[in-house]
Amino acid sequence: MRSVKDDHRRIRSIVKNLxxxxxxxxxxxxxxxxxxxxxxxxxxNTFKRNLVEIIRVHKPxxxxxxxxxxxxxxxxxxFNKLGFIASxxxxxxxxxxxxxxxxxxxxxxxxxxxxxxxxLWDDLESVAHNMEKPWxxxxxxxxxxxxxxxxxxxxxxxxxxxxxxxxxxxxxxLLDLDSTGPRGTEAQKYVWEGAIPLQIHLHxxxxxxxxxxxxxxxxxxxxxxxPLLVPHIKPFFSSALPPGVDTVWFEYRGxxxxxxxxxxxxxxxxxxxxxxxxxxxxHFRGYPANILIPCEGEDSVKWSFINSLKEAAxxxxxxxKNVMNMSQSDQVELWHSVxxxxxEAYLRVSSKLKLGIGGDEFSAKLNSSSLKSxxxxxxxxxxxxxxxxxxxxxxxxxxxxxxxxxxxxxPIIDSWDKISYINRPVEIHGEGKCFTLxxxxxxxxxxxxxxxxxxxxxxxxAEVEDEQRLPSEEGSSARTAEEAGExxxxxxxxxxxSDNVEIKLLRIQGIEPKLEIPFAWLVxxxxxxxxxxxxxxxxxxxxxxxx
Amino acid sequence: xxxxxxxxxxxGVETVRxxxxxxxxxxxxxxxxxxxxxxxxxxxxxxxxxxSNGAKIDILTWDGTLSSSDFxxxxxxxxxxxxxxxxxxxxxxxxxxxxxxxxxxxxxxxxYLSLENVFLPRSSxxxxxxxSQTVHDDPSCSGQDDDIDNTIxxxxxxxxxxxxxxxxxxxxxxxxxVLYFRSYRSDGQPLVLDDIQKDLxxxxxxxxxxxxxxxxxxxxxxxxNRPWHTLHPCGTSEWMKLLFITDASQAKGGVAFEKxxxxxxxVVGQVVRLRIPFEMLNDSGQL
Numbered sequence: 001m002r003s004v005k006d007d008h009r010r011i012r013s014i015v016k017n018l019x020x021x022x023x024x025x026x027x028x029x030x031x032x033x034x035x036x037x038x039x040x041x042x043x044x045n046t047f048k049r050n051l052v053e054i055i056r057v058h059k060p061x062x063x064x065x066x067x068x069x070x071x072x073x074x075x076x077x078x079f080n081k082l083g084f085i086a087s088x089x090x091x092x093x094x095x096x097x098x099x100x101x102x103x104x105x106x107x108x109x110x111x112x113x114x115x116x117x118x119x120l121w122d123d124l125e126s127v128a129h130n131m132e133k134p135w136x137x138x139x140x141x142x143x144x145x146x147x148x149x150x151x152x153x154x155x156x157x158x159x160x161x162x163x164x165x166x167x168x169x170x171x172x173x174l175l176d177l178d179s180t181g182p183r184g185t186e187a188q189k190y191v192w193e194g195a196i197p198l199q200i201h202l203h204x205x206x207x208x209x210x211x212x213x214x215x216x217x218x219x220x221x222x223x224x225x226x227p228l229l230v231p232h233i234k235p236f237f238s239s240a241l242p243p244g245v246d247t248v249w250f251e252y253r254g255x256x257x258x259x260x261x262x263x264x265x266x267x268x269x270x271x272x273x274x275x276x277x278x279x280x281x282x283h284f285r286g287y288p289a290n291i292l293i294p295c296e297g298e299d300s301v302k303w304s305f306i307n308s309l310k311e312a313a314x315x316x317x318x319x320x321k322n323v324m325n326m327s328q329s330d331q332v333e334l335w336h337s338v339x340x341x342x343x344e345a346y347l348r349v350s351s352k353l354k355l356g357i358g359g360d361e362f363s364a365k366l367n368s369s370s371l372k373s374x375x376x377x378x379x380x381x382x383x384x385x386x387x388x389x390x391x392x393x394x395x396x397x398x399x400x401x402x403x404x405x406x407x408x409x410x411p412i413i414d415s416w417d418k419i420s421y422i423n424r425p426v427e428i429h430g431e432g433k434c435f436t437l438x439x440x441x442x443x444x445x446x447x448x449x450x451x452x453x454x455x456x457x458x459x460x461x462a463e464v465e466d467e468q469r470l471p472s473e474e475g476s477s478a479r480t481a482e483e484a485g486e487x488x489x490x491x492x493x494x495x496x497x498s499d500n501v502e503i504k505l506l507r508i509q510g511i512e513p514k515l516e517i518p519f520a521w522l523v524x525x526x527x528x529x530x531x532x533x534x535x536x537x538x539x540x541x542x543x544x545x546x547x
Numbered sequence: 548x549x550x551x552x553x554x555x556x557x558x559g560v561e562t563v564r565x566x567x568x569x570x571x572x573x574x575x576x577x578x579x580x581x582x583x584x585x586x587x588x589x590x591x592x593x594x595x596x597x598x599s600n601g602a603k604i605d606i607l608t609w610d611g612t613l614s615s616s617d618f619x620x621x622x623x624x625x626x627x628x629x630x631x632x633x634x635x636x637x638x639x640x641x642x643x644x645x646x647x648x649x650x651x652x653x654x655x656x657x658x659y660l661s662l663e664n665v666f667l668p669r670s671s672x673x674x675x676x677x678x679s680q681t682v683h684d685d686p687s688c689s690g691q692d693d694d695i696d697n698t699i700x701x702x703x704x705x706x707x708x709x710x711x712x713x714x715x716x717x718x719x720x721x722x723x724x725v726l727y728f729r730s731y732r733s734d735g736q737p738l739v740l741d742d743i744q745k746d747l748x749x750x751x752x753x754x755x756x757x758x759x760x761x762x763x764x765x766x767x768x769x770x771x772n773r774p775w776h777t778l779h780p781c782g783t784s785e786w787m788k789l790l791f792i793t794d795a796s797q798a799k800g801g802v803a804f805e806k807x808x809x810x811x812x813x814v815v816g817q818v819v820r821l822r823i824p825f826e827m828l829n830d831s832g833q834l
Binding site for chain 2: 258260289290291292294299303306307310311315318319320324392397399416420421423424425445447
């Protein structure tokens with residue numbers, strides 16, 4: 001039994017590596033794209049639009065639709081227009097420059113009825129015994145091979161059924177290729193693998209041994225939180241500590257570090273010039289409860305994370321039901337994926353929360369198009385569809401008084417009072433144009449973009465309008481509020497960064513993106529696992545503006 | 548309820564000015580929030596919007612939330628009203644203007660509502676009140692007004708009394724008001740949650756035991772950058788909508804935003820034994 005499993009594993013890894021070595025006589029399947037879709041309500045216009053778009057982007061060679069509930073005759077023309085031969089039989093077409101081998105594709109749509117499913121498997125087994133060519137069986141089996149493949153909330157997990165399915169796949173001499181969940185983008189992988197080398201010193205006042213313990217060196221994940229490191233660093237210092245109860249906190253140049261801010265964000269914010277290794281001081285005594293929220297170890301961090309996730313869900317969907325209704329096991333898995341930096345596991349669980357942020361055609365195009373330079377420029381120009389939505393953003397604004405050319409000379413932040421923390425969602429209202437990081441900054445910090453005179457004008461304008469509206473105020477509250485908001489936005493839209501304000505530094509996940517970058521791309525690729533995009537900004541205000 | 552006095556904006560601005568003159572309010576407690584002249588302009592601006600809005604809610608499509616400018620409107624109306632019904636007490640709600648970026652002018656009225664130095668009796672003192680609390684929602688039992696007023700009077704007890712500060716802060720994420728509070732012993736030592744738990748009504752203490760991480764927690768005060776206790780706001784919009792739907796059936800028609808905070812505090816206040824006078828609730832129908 002074990003050897004069969006091992007074989008399967010080995011073959012599976014070979015199949016996965018087909019792109020690089022192709023000595024096997026399997027056709028290079030990664031060159032042939034199949035789209036097999038168990039869709040519902042095919043035939044309506046929304047479906048047709050979506051299908052056209054999917055085909056345009058992914059260019060599959062074979063397309064199979066199931067459960068269409070549409071008579072084939074009515075769809076024939078539609079498929080012909082898409083460039084597919086609307087037929088149930090297609091001659092095998094080989095690649096002309098290569099030897100090709102004939103292979104068989106069987107598309108399965110298994111019945112939800114278990115008895116009919118058994119019949120199907122009996123048929124498949126008999127086909128399998130007579131099959132001499134390589135064949136691929138794909139489709140909707142109404143079964144799953146492992147718990148990880150499930151995406152629904154229903155908790156009736158039946159391991160017997162899973163085993164039965166796997167056995168039948170085995171009987172047919174088939175190999176389960178696994179379903180892989182959504183894969184992270186390249187940028188996401190960098191973010192999740194990102195780590196900051198820390199050199200952690202025990203504070204002098206807590207050293208009771210001679211010589212003092214040497215500093216601990218540790219890699220801290222960007223998306224992680226400082227208290228999660230405590231179990232790893234405690235052994236370095238435990239022998240040197242004075243008696244007492246541990247209340248661990250970290251400090252950088254005298255500033256107690258807020259543990260509920262992700263480590264990467266702390267680093268971006270407090271080290272204008274990145275310091276590697278980052279020298280932190282750890283305290284096991286004397287918790288500064290007037291500055292920091294108390295922390296009871298991993299549990300506190302986990303709940304702070306979940307409460308943030310809830311907040312993000314509320315911002316995106318207008319409620320946090322999906323987070324509240326998460327099963328206990330999903331909750332645990334989600335938290336472990338964050339603790340262990342396991343992006344794939346995270347994406348698998350978090351996709352159930354349905355917290356997708358729309359409006360990112362840019363990265364869809366980046367991923368799909370072959371990045372011929374001409375093509376991509378044309379396509380980025382056409383990212384013009386209307387997108388609206390609220391994006392969870394945490395913004396940290398650090399005001400520097402003195403100018404500096406070199407980041408090394410940036411002032412040291414010795415108090416949290418020097419940082420304005422703005423927790424306000426960004427409303428994407430991209431109409432006809434791509435919503436950029438600059439647009440997001442304008443909505444977050446309108447003050448930076450409005451000039452002295454225009455504020456005055458705006459107020460007087462609003463006052464005039466209000467006077468006009470006074471008599472007919474009945475029942476139109478919502479609309480007037482919206483209009484007021486719109487006039488504000490228009491006014492902001494038209495002006496540039498104020499003369500008095502200079503953005504010295506803008507950093508997200510350790511990089512300094514250009515302001516023209518599409519905001520949706522930033523959010524989808526650089527957000528933290530709790531679904532917030534953390535933006536660190538250093539600004540210099542030349543002189544305070546007074547009205 | 549849609550009768551908004553024409554002089555309302557002016558009065559609102561005066562409220563702000565008197566606060567600025569009051570050094571005790573701002574200098575001692577809120578070193579971060581130097582009031583800028585611009586904030587007064589900001590408040591004035593939002594008040595102007597308020598008048599044009601008519602500040603009414605269409606209950607059928609409403610989702611229980613407020614915009615930040617609606618919150619300012621509601622907050623100023625609430626302080627006025629509190630003053631009208633609690634003129635005899637020492638504790639007054641006040642609007643604390645507090646720009647997020649104090650070093651640059653803002654045209655949004657940012658700030659929060661504050662009620663400080665409230666003395667709440669320990670729960671053992673209040674056994675008789677526990678019964679009245681269950682019928683608190685019922686406007687018909689207005690015989691206990693005096694009793695409720697007492698809770699915000701400065702009283703001295705034989706044993707220790709705790710001092711509470713309450714802030715109502717607008718959350719842009721949840722689009723609802725959020726209650727933040729902290730408390731001290733008479734010697735100025737801050738109370739930890741375990742001590743506060745003993746001050747809470749039995750119901751709240753029970754919920755706190757059951758859901759340690761999702762009911763009352765310590766969070767960073769959005770304006771003061773310090774840990775405060777807070778009530779989690781994720782269900783607020785839903786129960787506010789429920790509250791107003793039942794109300795609207797009596798009131799026929801729209802509801803004023805001005806009423807929002809009174810209704811909200813009538814629910815949230817119970818959790819921390821902060822009560823509001825019955826006249827305020829009864830009156831809110833015909834503001």
